[in-house]
Amino acid sequence: MQKLLRKLFFTELLDGTTKTQKIAYVSLMTAMCVVCNMFFEFKLADTQFSLTLFFSAMTGMIIGPVFGFTACFLGDLVGFLYNSAGFMYMPWIGISMGLTAFIAGLVMNGINCKKKAAVYIKIAVVCILTFILCTIAINTTAFWLIYNNRKVPYFAYLVTRLFVQGQIWNSVFNYALIFAFYPIIEKLVNSIKKNKNS
Secondary structure, three states, X not given: OHHHHHHHHOOOOOOOOXXXXXXXXXXXXXXXXXXXXXXXXXXXXXXXXXXXXXXXXXXXXXXXXXXXXXXXXXXXXXXXXXXOOOOOOOHHHHHHHHHHHHHHHHHHHHOOOOOHHHHHHHXXXXXXXXXXXXXXXXXXXXXXXHHOOOOXXXXXXXXXXXXXXXXXXXXXXXHHHHHHHHHHHHHHHHHHHHHHHO
C-alpha cells in the first residue's frame, strides 16, 4: 500500500528530492501547461488542433499522477485567467487535462516494466484510457450538456465532434507525438536523475 502511495506522488525523478525541488518541478510543468494552452492551439478549417493532450500526458509521466494532475489543472486555470479571449471558464477542460496527466503518470510509473515493448503497450493504454475518459466522457459530454441543450442526441453529437469538428484527428496527432517523443523525454529524465545522484 505504501509503495502504491509513493507512486501516486513521486516518480523516480521526484523521489528523494526536497520539498522545494518538488515545488520547483510542479511549477515548471504548470508553466509549460500555461504556455501550451496559450500558444499551441491553432485551427485548420473546422478542426482545432491543440497540444494539450501531449503536454498533459508528458507532465504526468515526468512528475507523477497527483502532481501531474495539479500542474495541468492549474496550468489550464492560470492560462485562462491570463487570457480568456472573452470566453467563459470551462472547468471540465482543466479536469480532463489533469486526468490525462493522472492516468499517464499512474500507468507509466505505477506498472513497473521497463522493456521497450511493454513501455509502448503502456503508452497505448494511456492513449485509449484518456481518449475514452477525457475526450469522450468528460469533454464531449460537458459540451453536449452545456451548449447543445440536448437538441441533438448524444451519439450524433459525439460523431459530429469527433469526425466533423476533427477531435479524433487532434487526438491521433497528440498520441502520435507521445509515442514519438517518449524516448527523448525518458532520456532527458534519466540524465537529470544521473546528475542529481552524482
